[in-house]
Amino acid sequence: MELSWMKTFVTVAELGNFRKASEALYVSQPTVTVHIKSLEKELGVSLLERGKRFVRLTEEGRIYLKQARQLLELHQEGLKKIQSYAQGYRKSLKLAISPLIADTIMPFVLKKYLENHSEVEISVEIMESNQIDDAVMSE
Template sequence: MDIKWLKTFVTAAEYENYRKTSEVLFIAQPTITVHVKNLEEVLGQELFKKTGRNVFLTQAGRRFLPHAKQILDDYYQGIHEMESWKQGYKVKLVIAVSPLIAASILPSILRRFLEKNPEIEAVIKVKESIEIGDTVANGTAHVGLARIEPFHQELHVAELYKDQVILVTAHDGRDVETAPPLEMEELIHEHLILTHNHPGYWDDLLAEIGQKFSRYRTMEVSQVNITKKFIEEGLGISFLPRSSVTRELMEGRMLEVSSEDIPLPQAATYLIYKEETREVALFKEFLRGLYTFR
């Protein structure tokens, strides 16, 4: 049995069309037919029924499909493991991380951790914070870095640090040393507030804004990177964790606005893991050296 036959079979089962399968796999359509027929001869079962231009799995095809997928998964996993071994890796650490953390603190953390532990192969899975607890709980990732605390009894959770939330707006070309300071009330009245780019604090913060200011408009933008781009283009303002806009503030692309009118929250970052394997313990101790966490 050729691994190519299995790949063709699984792809054809997904698209139910030999022409589309041919386009996806970059092989001629007659070759698709040959692969399927060869597999059918080995199994002694017909795997597809043809109806017009489309093909559909037979009962035998549906029964064999999960086995074919598992064989392919094992094959590619084996290839990957051998490649990792050739490159000097001994263990793998899969980290589930929120987009905000991935775009801010993770690169620096990861670079220093891998320099200290070159035998560890890191795999990064970017997930929304609300998904990270499930990802670690079901074993898809060994450890998670999230902006909200998961409620899974089987997980260990440690708060790494708290990040001050600040109000930021686009730099308007002013000389920050001589120009009058920007007023929060004026900005909120004149600009859209770009909201819900962080999972933890927006509902309470909007309640505070509503109590203080009689007039404001909002627009939900679920990703921090998109929020920052919108701010730089003058589309709105937002309240973001300081760590997520450090570079933009340093490079003068954004301005921090005084926020004495309302109390601003802090955004916590959490370390999440299920089993403290050796590689998880190394990552945890490395983070403990950077942050004081409980």
């Protein structure tokens, strides 16, 4: 089974139209049709109900859509991790800081930290102070 088939299926399900999906994916409309038919053949079920001007999910399509999204997200997460590793990052650090800290002291602190910890990939999210507690608690 090809991940591109799943991506096509999710796109068609979200847009409800083969033409719009083909434009969003930068492929031809016949390619979208082939992907959907291939996926349906592989799964042994019909995922979409097709009309002249609409496409709707079948019950099987609704069930499979959630799993297809999860698989694609997991694949994207894996790609990000391997790309970070290939760039030399062995650890990651997520920070949530207030705008005031971001504008004043944080650039200096980050620069000093990275001089001694070049293997750490840092992502910074700037948010209001009252939101930081909730962000930390929800990771």
